[in-house]
Amino acid sequence: MTTGSALLLELPKVELHCHLEGSMSSATVKALAARHQPDWSWVWNGDIPEHFSFDDFPDFGRQYLFGLSLLRNADDIATITDDLAASLAQQNVRHVELTTTAYSHIEVGNMAPEEYRDGLDEGRRRAAARGVNIGWVIDIPRDLETPDSQVTIDFLESSRTPDGLIGIGLGGYEVGFPAAPYAEHFARGRALGLHSIPHAGETEGADSVRQAVDDLGAERIGHGVRVLEDPVLVEQLVESGVFCEVCPTSNLLLGVVDTLDEHPLTRMIDAGLNVCLNTDDPGWFDTDLMTELQIGTDLGLRVEDHVRLQRDAVRASFAPADVKRLLAEQLDVFERAHC
Template sequence: MVDQTDDITPWLARLPKVELHLHLEGSLRPATLFQLAQRNGVELGADSPAALTALYQFNDFNDFVRLFLAGLATLRTAEDFTDATVALAAELAEQNVRYAEVTTTPGNHHRRGIDMAEYRDGLNEGRRRARAEHGVDLAWVCDISRESEDPGSEWTVDYLLGPTAPDGVVGLGLGGVEDGYPPELFTSSFARARAAGLASLPHAGETVGAASVWGALRALRANRIGHGIRSLDDPALLDHLVAHDIPLEVAPTSNACLKLVPSVAEHPLAHLADAGVPVTLNTDDPAYFQTTLTTELLVAHRLHGFTTERLLAAQHTALAACYADPATKARIREELTDFAASTSADQP
């Protein structure tokens, strides 16, 4: 557990932040999940948010999947998607996150029989309220669930190019089970998405090796890589990421919780950064992994030697790698510059 009394915490609290790898469906804290479950008559096996918290102490990936699916079951109407988005925005605002690209999986909701116009309307209203009520700008990355979507159907990209897609979509993602579902299967979907002006933002190298990252780069022409920690398996791949300035969306607590690394302290974050790979820090599924972006930055500082200079640089990296409009980017860049100028350079 990271010591929350570390002297750097006030500095971290004030630091303007950008997050690039965050799943809406993995952001449902116990209070929000309980509220949604009561509204929709979903039985979660807990009679209060406090009792529900115990379910967030999962032991393995299967426990996580069960909780994640229970969370999905509570999202049914436009109001539900709006409330989930606004709750996330409130949490981000408390951490001084100024902009976030939030992943959501439309196919998962379509397969559950959700009206996709309701899904769109809920996300649109949630995004509007995030900005109006909390000062947080959100954009969407809509991803394909590898094991659930027939690659030949191209359902997700068809959806994104159709009338019920939400506003503010900046990229096509690729999530789910890597083993047995290589990026190359989805080449056509990503080609169509890129032709429509969307970024290519797949997960790769999270649970399987460097070949998955190479596939995302070569077949999908990835602009960023979600996770990508197995890039360390191949020195040539590391050199490629550095030479082509391709950022990794790194989420140490997530990787430790899913037993992909032995512990947060043994995560390869520092090795990736020391190799010169552009790294950004992220929460992935913050509610279920019981983390925040501020905590991830504190982990990087306390356990991986990230100085305040490197933490600030990681925010500039995230800002440069994001798909915010130019005015939003300029505003946040100015905030980061002003913050650096106003704070002590000799923080720990």
Template structure:
């Protein structure tokens, strides 16, 4: 086992729907009487050869059709939590896309309650804490996002915050400003995907129009030195997903990923798995892949985990526990 597997980890960039492994997809399809457009699990996995973000999203949303009930969403997230617990996961803030399901007739409460069931069980059985971040799909109408927030307002106890995801190119953050302002009024934390395929200006727009507290991806921020200075000055967390960047052709070689340059610039970056079932690695796998391709010593690995803790929405008490666990790992036997 890699030493990095035992490093206490926090995932801040993890899509529940992106943890749907082919085996579970077919099991849920059989349970719900749904026919997937693939003959076998192997054929579905072979389709994970993406050319860009949109080609991934096309498959991603096709497979979510197997998710229908509270039990389905519980099973989905529980499978991820069990697997990631073995790779050092101790806290996770889970993205989910209610619009991808409610438009199919799935009840919003079944989505939230199913995912919540898994998180409750994880706390007691695995020692993993966390919460849910409801994401709006930026390639769907803003009015639909507003209606989704209206529905979420009845279940604020189940949510940490809101986010913005899906296709970046052609769908800037700005139009969602009013929805995010209302989310803030409701006491929800705010994050957004920006600077993955879209330019550095999308990061700036997310900060200024949505008031987000952290940026998901943000690798293109390095293209704008003034933006980098601001991100460093304001200590804005960037949740970086190297395996995702590789599989979606944001970078053509993990050895040329901008992570080292981001760290050298003083950016508050951390490592995450994004959609691990599709991108070939869970959180521990991500650390191992970075170690192989970019080199990763214990001090840097601990820094990346500390950054994730600092950027999380965990309580101050939980953050102290996590930071203590990281320091114990760093000073422990090699």
């Protein structure tokens, strides 16, 4: 069975690792720039480019910061959520777990927590009208928010959280910013009923994944691709069912792998790990879920493998039961027709 893109487009899909603030396409950035008339000469010469690319991590950071600077009110937040939902709906993605960084808006951007919450709620309503269910993960940016800061956890413990909040995450650059100091924050988040979904094993090795599991109670790992460096830990993740959210294009562009050909996706699957494919920052990385699935195909996945990965992702998701049931039924129909 071939895995042509038309067939994969038809496949009902979920995405579990995507950052709202990383999802802004060039068209969205241009629309927000027209709204706010900022100076972008410190980021690009001339016009905002049609497609984003970057020379190195600082260059990426500059563009990302410029995107964040355009998010000033609830309507901006709702706009970028809806733009992403439109793209997801076109790709037949019916449930997405979107990470958003409250600290960037409330602390760095000085947005009132209620304004931020209202934007997320409105964006989620617009996405639902497109047939896309959103679950929010609010992450602590480890390279920005020090462990003694209470900004994110205070927001999570307030009465101003958005509808559809499912998890607490840990994002940002791992090197030099270990997970263990955030154990208390995660304990408090889990006490609120939130799921533990930290990034680990991306820019740091297997030890970082072990910390995420042991100290933060991780139920899923953002990335986790470097877990293969420790066969004992691989076995532990396989047995405990901790799931890895794999993002190949992100890994390539941020230098985790040198080429897509050597991406560890299929080695992770062969080792028995539960994984799914994701975009991470689709706007900035100029990718989408269909592109990531095609990369999976290029690495050797057959259509039945894609169906299995979607089933695993639905199971590992924190979608409401009715959304999970509908997706399982749609995957059954697809499998009967195409496998």
